[in-house]
Each structure stands twice: as structure tokens, then as C-alpha cells.
Amino acid sequence: MSDKLTLPKPQGPVDGAAETLLSVEGLTKHFPIYGGFPIKRKVGAVQAVDGVDLTVGVGESVGLVGESGCGKSTTGRLITRLLEPTAGKVTYAGQDITHASRRQMAPVRSEIQMIFQDPYSSLNPRQTVGTIIKSPMEVNGINPKGGVENRVRELLELVGLNPEHYNRFPHEFSGGQRQRIGVARALSLNPKLIVADEPVSALDVSIQAQVVNLLQKVQEEMGIAFLFIAHDLAIVRHFSQRLAVMYLGKVVEVGDRDSIYNRPRHPYTHALLSAVPEVALDDETEDRERIRLSGDVPSPIHPPSGCRFRTRCWKAQDKCATTEPPLVQISGNRENHLTACHFPEDPTTEARNEDIVLDPALAALEKEGE
Numbered sequence: 235m236s237d238k239l240t241l242p243k244p245q246g247p248v249d250g251a252a253e254t255l256l257s258v259e260g261l262t263k264h265f266p267i268y269g270g271f272p273i274k275r276k277v278g279a280v281q282a283v284d285g286v287d288l289t290v291g292v293g294e295s296v297g298l299v300g301e302s303g304c305g306k307s308t309t310g311r312l313i314t315r316l317l318e319p320t321a322g323k324v325t326y327a328g329q330d331i332t333h334a335s336r337r338q339m340a341p342v343r344s345e346i347q348m349i350f351q352d353p354y355s356s357l358n359p360r361q362t363v364g365t366i367i368k369s370p371m372e373v374n375g376i377n378p379k380g381g382v383e384n385r386v387r388e389l390l391e392l393v394g395l396n397p398e399h400y401n402r403f404p405h406e407f408s409g410g411q412r413q414r415i416g417v418a419r420a421l422s423l424n425p426k427l428i429v430a431d432e433p434v435s436a437l438d439v440s441i442q443a444q445v446v447n448l449l450q451k452v453q454e455e456m457g458i459a460f461l462f463i464a465h466d467l468a469i470v471r472h473f474s475q476r477l478a479v480m481y482l483g484k485v486v487e488v489g490d491r492d493s494i495y496n497r498p499r500h501p502y503t504h505a506l507l508s509a510v511p512e513v514a515l516d517d518e519t520e521d522r523e524r525i526r527l528s529g530d531v532p533s534p535i536h537p538p539s540g541c542r543f544r545t546r547c548w549k550a551q552d553k554c555a556t557t558e559p560p561l562v563q564i565s566g567n568r569e570n571h572l573t574a575c576h577f578p579e580d581p582t583t584e585a586r587n588e589d590i591v592l593d594p595a596l597a598a599l600e601k602e603g604e
């Protein structure tokens with residue numbers, strides 16, 4: 235039997251969205267920590283990703299959001315198989331690729347591409363733009379109609395760059411243009427899924443929208459599915475049809491865009507939304523609740539018991555420390571809107587009477603100052 239994966243048409247609609255292209259179940263990555271002298275042994279683990287379930291439909295754009303350190307990049311790298319999962323399952327187009335070898339991954343590799351955060355370090359400074367974009371085609375033995383160079387010029391044009399700049403080097407481009415080169419490189423293999431890991435975070439705010447628009451165009455016109463990783467909800471607001479909110483290695487809420495932005499239930503999603511400047515500036519919603527998401531995410535080496543958000547949650551009760559809330563469709567949620575919380579917020583973003591301060595130390599300081 236050949237050990238190469240064959241890629242049948244993706245099967246079965248899931249989540250009410252398109253046919254499922256990618257699905258991850260119980261995805262887990264624990265990075266071991268070694269210590270001791272003279273013999274080093276495992277003394278603990280960073281629980282970066284801990285039992286994530288997620289699906290991306292064919293041509294669908296899914297946003298994965300959460301604060302820095304909550305495991306978004308690790309999730310992206312597990313999906314693209316740049317990292318080996320500790321546990322769980324990754325299924326792409328109906329095939330289990332969780333532990334697929336390099337050889338087995340070969341046919342899939344070209345279909346799943348990644349765009350990285352930093353357009354400065356992700357491009358080889360010694361290679362011309364032409365070489366950077368054509369390399370994936372050459373490595374994968376792809377010879378497009380009209381030749382490789384012609385295809386590279388087409389791709390440059392598609393991402394809004396001058397095809398005549400084929401022989402230029404990355405340092406001759408601005409940050410936004412370099413990220414466009416990264417997009418052209420990702421597109422060179424006609425992918426079906428792009429994992430974009432904070433693709434605009436390193437760019438000037440004025441340039442961010444242009445690159446997001448380009449990605450949106452690519453997603454819509456070429457039917458490419460996206461997992462768009464971002465730390466704030468404003469960036470993915472217009473881009474993602476569905477959103478998953480992550481906190482300390484777990485997905486705490488997932489649903490379609492309207493459910494997450496207008497009917498969020500998890501206190502953490504409320505807090506993230508209240509930090510979205512775009513929302514605060516909006517006249518219609520100027521009375522939105524104000525939640526100050528201060529304090530750090532606890533260490534993923536010793537995450538809190540029960541609900542991981544409980545140490546920063548204004549609604550936490552005893553049960554939250556003892557029982558982990560499952561990610562389910564709680565009462566009041568629409569279909570496919572799942573929330574992991576014992577004491578969810580009302581499904582509204584109406585104004586509150588008082589500010590909520592998530593950091594107890596900060597709250598005490600404010601009280602003293604009154």
C-alpha cells in the first residue's frame with residue numbers, strides 16, 4: 235500500500251457552514267521543561283494548547299483570537315504540521331494527517347500554506363522576489379502553464395505589486411509590500427487553506443487595512459479557506475465568517491461573526507470586545523460596557539484548575555475552580571454558537587452600570603484613590 239495520502243473531495247457539512255476542509259479534535263501541545271543536575275529530566279510542561287476543537291469549512295474564513303501567549307501560534311503551527319502534536323487529531327480533507335510523515339504529507343503540504351507575522355524575517359534577504367515566490371513551485375515540481383516566471387509575475391500583479399520588480403530584493407520593499415510578497419509566495423502553490431499568523435500585527439496601522447483587504451480578496455475570489463490568527467477582535471471583524479476565542483490553551487467560545495460580536499456569552503469575549511477601539515468609537519454603541527482586561531494571562535505551566543479564566547473573571551464562583559466548563563451550546567445561544575462557561579453573560583453587549591476591572595490589585599488601587 236502506498237504511504238502517500240490521497241485527497242478525496244472533502245466530506246459532509248459540519249457546523250452549518252461549508253463542507254469541512256480542516257477539523258481538529260482535542261488538539262494538544264505540551265512543551266516539556268527539563269531541569270535538574272547533573273542528570274536532566276522532565277520537571278514540567280508548558281501547556282500551550284490543551285484540547286482544542288475547531289473546524290474550517292471549504293473557502294471559509296475563521297478567526298482565532300486571544301491575548302498574547304494563549305496558544306494561537308502553536309495551534310497554527312500544529313495545523314500546518316510545523317509542530318508535532320502531543321495529543322489530538324488533525325483531519326484535512328477527510329484524511330488523518332496528525333502524525334503523517336514528510337512523505338505522506340507531500341501531496342497535502344502544497345494545499346496548506348502559512349503566512350507569518352513578521353514580513354522582515356520571513357523572507358530570505360539574499361534572494362530576489364522572483365526566487366522567493368518561485369521556490370515553492372520548484373521544490374514541489376510544479377510547472378505552471380506559461381512557465382514559472384510568468385506565473386510569478388501574475389502573482390505579483392495579483393497581490394498589488396509591480397511585476398517588473400521581479401529581480402528586486404526584500405530590503406527594497408516596505409513592510410506592507412513585503413507582506414504582499416509573503417502572500418504571493420503562499421499563493422504560488424494554489425493552496426486550499428492558508429493559516430495567517432498575525433499577518434498584519436507587525437505593520438503600520440495605516441497599512442494593516444490594505445493587507446487585510448488583499449487577504450479578503452484572495453479568500454473571496456480564489457475560494458481559499460483561512461484561519462486568521464489575531465490578538466484583537468477589530469482586525470478580524472470584517473474578515474472572518476466565524477470566530478474562535480482562545481484563552482490559555484483552550485477555545486472558550488466559538489460561533490458565527492454575529493453571535494460573537496453581538497451576542498457574546500463568555501466573560502472573556504466580553505472583555506476582548508470591550509477592548510476593541512473600533513467599537514468604542516462607534517456612536518451607536520458608545521455606551522457599551524467597559525471592561526478593563528488588565529493583569530497577565532496566568533502561566534500555562536500551572537494553569538488554574540477548573541475554568542482557566544476564573545482568576546480574572548468577575549463572575550467566578552466556587553464551581554469554576556472545581557469543574558471545567560465544557561464547550562457547548564448553552565441555553566440562549568444560537569445554533570453552532572458554543573460557550574465554555576458556568577455563569578455566562580446575557581447574550582447582549584448592552585451597556586453596564588459600572589465598569590468592570592479584571593485585575594483585583596488594580597481595583598484595590600482605584601478604590602484607595604477615590
Ligand SMILES: Nc1ncnc2c1ncn2[C@@H]1O[C@H](COP(=O)(O)OP(=O)(O)OP(=O)(O)O)[C@@H](O)[C@H]1O
Binds near residue numbers: 281305306
Ligand atoms: N517552543 C516552545 N517551547 C516552550 N514553550 C513554548 C514554545 N512555543 C511557545 N511556547 C509557549 O506556549 C505558550 C503559547 O504560545 P503561542 O506563541 O502559541 O501563543 P500566542 O497566543 O500565539 O501568543 P503570541 O501572540 O505572543 O505569539 C506561551 O506561553 C509560550 O511561551
